[in-house]
Each structure stands twice: as structure tokens, then as C-alpha cells.
Amino acid sequence: MLDFTVEDLSAEDVERLREIYRPLTESVRELIDATIRTDAAAETVAAAKAQIDAATAALRSKQIDGPFGVRFTEQGDRMPWGNAVIGLRNPVxxxxxxxxxxxxSVSADFTLGAAYEGPPGHVHGGVAALILDHMLGEAASPATSPRLTGTISLRYLRPTRLGALRVQAAAERTEGVKTFATGFISDAEGPTVQAEGVFIRPRWVQD
Known part of the structure; x- marks a missing residue:
């Protein structure tokens, strides 16, 4: 059991949590990939399932209600560790x-493997949309004033192969509560998906 709560954490507490949960997340991420690609014998799969079920029960022995949400440190830094794109505790x-x-502008270099496949050997179009939606939102949102997706449109230039990729995004302009942003995903040969979107400053920030 942790000897501190996951609220109003000091920098030292956050680093301790990183050391605890990042290795677990990485192991589960490897498990997802192995589950997709295994060709093991039936008895091996059954034994692995039993071990996974036992590990799941152990982790569920104490857990929060609902999703992780966004926690904050004592310094006010965000901890979006359950996020589907950047979450330190989300193996997805x-x-x-x-x-x-x-x-x-913002950018990220990343790798997509078997868990993100759509067409054989290529990234699912919805996964590309997920990543671009997040990155355009990052570019459109000042640190103290988040923007939420109003609309986003994508143009798929060519199939995106699984493997090493890069995403880049930038805000183009702001008009009142709306910020307009663009971005793209690219591989070694250049852009594969382009996106543009409008991001809205929510009422609870305006007020």
C-alpha cells in the first residue's frame, strides 16, 4: 500500500509514483502486443490467462472509483496519467x-505497433485521428487556458505504416474563444495524414 495519497503530491511523491507505475504500464503494454502476436500452444495460453487473471485480481484489491482523471501536484502541475494518448498509467x-x-508548436516522436493496426501493416485511421486531435489540442491550449475540440477534419494522404512516426502541430490563429490549429503525422518519407481543427475555450474557463 502507498504511504501517501495521490492528491497534492510533492515532486518527490510524483517521482516515486513514476517509479512504481511506469514499469507496470510498460509490462502491460508488452502483454497487449504479445497477446496479439502469440502463436503459443493452447496450454501455454491457458496458463498465461490464469496468471493474468490473478494479477488483475491483485491490482483490483484496492483501486479508485471511475477513471483516473487529472490529478495535480502541490505546484499545480497536471498529471493526466490515464490519458489515452500520453497517459503514464495507460498501456493503451x-x-x-x-x-x-x-x-x-508541439511535436512528438513515437512508435505504433500491432495494437494500433487497421489495414494490414498500417495504422488504423481512427488512431491517427486520436493522436492528431490530442496534438492539435496541445498546440491550441495555453498552459493556463485549455481548449476543447470543436471540430476537426483530416485528410489521409496515404496509408501510415506501423513503426516509427512523428507528429507535429501548431496554432494558426485565435478568434475570440476559438483557436484554429493544424498538424500532420509523418513517416520517413513525409506526411501521411494532415489535420485542421477548431478548439474552443470552455465556459468554465471563460467564467
Whole structure:
């Protein structure tokens, strides 16, 4: 059991939690990939299932109600660890490590494997949309004033192969509560998916 709560954490507490949960998330991410690609014998699969069920029961012995949400440190830093794109505790997330640049743009280098497949050997179009939606939102949102997706449109230039990829996004302009952003995913040969979107400053931020 943790000897502190996951609320109003100090920098030291956050680092301790990273050391506890990141390895678990990485192991489950490997498990997802192995589950998709295994060709093991039936008895091996059955034994693995029993071990997984036991591990799941152990982790459920104490858990929060509902989703993880966004926690905050004592310094006010966000901990979106359940997020489907960047979540440190979410094995579904690739995950992306977002880089913020001086010109306001954002980027991330990442790898997508078997868990993100749509057409054989290629990234599912919905996964590309998920990543671009998140990154355009990052580019459109100042640190103290989040923007939520109003509309987003994508143009699929060509199939995106599974493997090493890069995503980039930038805010183009702001008009009142609306910020307009663009971005793209690329592989070694250039862009594969382009996106543009409108992101809205929500009422609870306006008020």
C-alpha cells in the first residue's frame, strides 16, 4: 500500500509514483502486443490467462472509483496519467512524449505497433485521428487556458505504416474563444495524414 495519497503530491511523491507505475504500464503494454502476436500452444495460453487473471485480481484489491482523471501536484502541475494518448498509467497510450517548442508548436516522436493496426501493416485511421486531435489540442491550449475540440477534419494522404512516426502541430490563429490549429503525422518519407481543427475555450474557463 502507498504511504501517501495521490492528491497534492510533492515532486518527490510524483517521482516515486513514476517509479512504481511506469514499469507496470510498460509490462502491460508488452502483454497487449504479445497477446496479439502469440502463436503459443493452447496450454501455454491457458496458463498465461490464469496468471493474468490473478494479477488483475491483485491490482483490483484496492483501486479508485471511475477513471483516473487529472490529478495535480502541490505546484499545480497536471498529471493526466490515464490519458489515452500520453497517459503514464495507460498501456493503451503509445505513449506520446510531447515536446513544446519556443514558437508555440508541439511535436512528438513515437512508435505504433500491432495494437494500433487497421489495414494490414498500417495504422488504423481512427488512431491517427486520436493522436492528431490530442496534438492539435496541445498546440491550441495555453498552459493556463485549455481548449476543447470543436471540430476537426483530416485528410489521409496515404496509408501510415506501423513503426516509427512523428507528429507535429501548431496554432494558426485565435478568434475570440476559438483557436484554429493544424498538424500532420509523418513517416520517413513525409506526411501521411494532415489535420485542421477548431478548439474552443470552455465556459468554465471563460467564467
Amino acid at each position: 497510450a503509445p505513449p506520446l512524449s510531447v515536446q513544446h517548442h519556443p514558437d508555440g
